[in-house]
Amino acid sequence: MTRLLTLWRKSLSVQLLASMLVALFVSQAIGMCISWDKFIADLRAASRYELSSRSEAVARLVETVPPALQSEIARVNATDYTRFWISEDPAPDLEDWVTAAFERFQVPLRDLLNGSGEGAPTDGASEKTQIPAGASEALFMEGLAWTGPAAGGGNLPAQGRTLDFATRNGAGVIVPLSDGRALNVAYYKQMMPTIWKTHLPLALTLTAIFVSLIGVLTVRSIIRPLRQLTRAAETLGRGEAVTPLRACGPDDIRHTAEAFNRMQERLHRFVEDRTRMLAAIGHDLRTPLTTLRLRAELVEDPDLQERMLATIAEMQAMTEATLSLMRQETNAEPTRTIDLSALVESICEDLAEIGQKVIFVGGERVNYRCRPDGLRRSIRNLVENAVRYAGKAEVRLVSTRSAIEIVVEDDGPGIPLDRLEEVFAPFFRLEGSRSRETGGIGLGLSIARAIARQHGGDIVLSLRQPGLKAAIVLPA
Structure with a gap:
């Protein structure tokens, strides 16, 4: 039942x-x-x-x-x-x-x-x-x-x-x-x-069978465009290009398909406009920063010159990071099917080769359609954060019927429960000194979540005893 x-x-x-x-x-x-x-x-x-x-x-x-x-x-x-x-x-x-x-x-x-x-x-x-x-x-x-x-x-x-x-x-x-x-x-x-x-039950049964056959054909003709719309919406939600839907069927379904095509066209136009705007902003910001650097080189006081150059370098790093985040949100990297477990394992091996304590717990092979360069950056950000604050990280891949999780666990100090969502805000850092010696500028998790959400998923943080668990949850 x-x-x-x-x-x-x-x-x-x-x-x-x-x-x-x-x-x-x-x-x-x-x-x-x-x-x-x-x-x-x-x-x-x-x-x-x-x-x-x-x-x-x-x-x-x-x-x-x-x-x-x-x-x-x-x-x-x-x-x-x-x-x-x-x-x-x-x-x-x-x-x-x-x-x-x-x-x-x-x-x-x-x-x-x-x-x-x-x-x-x-x-x-x-x-x-x-x-x-x-x-x-x-x-x-x-x-x-x-x-x-x-x-x-x-x-x-x-x-x-x-x-x-x-x-x-x-x-x-x-x-x-x-x-x-x-x-x-x-x-x-x-x-x-x-x-x-009497003959009435037999007549009713035959009528029900006939109505069922007609109903199945009618329902399938209604459901087919809806399923196409669902698949197109899922594909578009992952940032992939979608062929415009063919408007067919009853008026309500046809109008829905036409509205989806118009929405997709507006989104693509918005992304293209934003990309051009970012290119212009990047050019306009680099020019005054370069001018300030040249003028700082003319300062005779060495201490003042050093502080000015450090401030200019920080401003340039923040500008580049901000542009990187905005570009990532409008990234048009093509999607393709890859061995996701091999991608995660290669990231862990690369970090282990440069002396970081990263352990990959192997599992079954998982083929997944994604944008591998962006996903690689998201996973690497999480693993590097875990190593920076805990000294080591353990990475594994968990596959279920509804989702695929890339789990990064560490035994570090963790994050306060009431600040698990705040850490995803741009330029947010738990360490308030803003020193480059104790971390970046606070855009790593923002970029990582933007990439995960472009794939239709998200990043979920949860506490361990001790440590922190960060999971990139992707739709299966």
């Missing part, structure tokens, strides 16, 4: 198809409940009309033959559901008449037509007749009542009488003959007690 609910929540196709089927079944059920009584009444009315018509026809036939043959003519007109016989009394007792009808229905039709079972029930007859096994006369006595003249029932004479028995599953007709006797006709057929024994 939980899996069905999960599928219901996650799949628009299932919701649409299930809603259509529920609406179908509910509407059909309501319709059948409303019309069931009328359906049964119409069946009974039709059967009684046919019974009256046939009774009138057999009565006319009997009147045309000699009296000695009349009983035989009546007997051979019997069917699976009807019995004919001639009685001397045109106005019999109701219970006696039903008893006679019950005895004749106990005789199998074949025996009755052969003349071997007239009025004499045979052993095991209940298995071959309409009478249920083990039934007694009480079955026919239920609902026994005269129904008066057969008004509108064929062309019966006015003296004809009709009756119901067996809870209206049976009907009788008594037609007086010209010689004072009467033609008796009994009809019995078990009506369907429930809807499930």
Whole structure:
């Protein structure tokens, strides 16, 4: 049940198809409940009309033959559901008449037509007749009542009488003959007690199957453009170029695709404008800094000159770092599929070769589509931070169904819990002296998070005992 609910929540196709089927079944059920009584009444009315018509026809036939043959003519007109016989009394007792009808229905039709079972029930007859096994006369006595003249029932004479028995599953007709006797006709057929024994459930099932097939085709035509839009949005969210979507389908979906194409065009235009602006800013900032450096070289006081050159160098470093961050956010490096575990391992080996204590915990190979140069820079920033503040770092790759994590752990002093997010702010440093000896200028984590978010992921920091855990979480 939980899996069905999960599928219901996650799949628009299932919701649409299930809603259509529920609406179908509910509407059909309501319709059948409303019309069931009328359906049964119409069946009974039709059967009684046919019974009256046939009774009138057999009565006319009997009147045309000699009296000695009349009983035989009546007997051979019997069917699976009807019995004919001639009685001397045109106005019999109701219970006696039903008893006679019950005895004749106990005789199998074949025996009755052969003349071997007239009025004499045979052993095991209940298995071959309409009478249920083990039934007694009480079955026919239920609902026994005269129904008066057969008004509108064929062309019966006015003296004809009709009756119901067996809870209206049976009907009788008594037609007086010209010689004072009467033609008796009994009809019995078990009506369907429930809807499930009619053709309606089969018709409903076939309708549901047909509606399901049509619904699946319709839903797929609606879902297909939405899935394309989802994939395009995921690709665009990772900074990749997306081919403009083809506007197709209903108006709502077509307008959505057109809006997505316009949004993508605006984003690309914004990135291009920002890139050109950054190039202009970089040129304009370097020119006055170079001029200041040249003028500082002319200062005669060595101490003052040194301080001025250091300040200019810091300003230039901050400017270059800021431009680097802004360029990284608008980076257009192409994406390609790489062995992510090999990339992480190579970073750890490069740092280990220059004397830093970095350990890579190997795992399974993971192929991933990304911008490798940018991701390499993000991972390297995290590892270098861990080595700078803890002396060593342990790096591993964790792959799950929904995400891929590049985990960097250290045993250093960590970061206060209330400042785990602040460290991602540009130019933020926990060490307040701003000395280049104790760290950079505070853009490393900002750049690393910008790169991770360009890939649709993020960087998550959490405390260890002792130390810090930094994880680059990428969508699988």
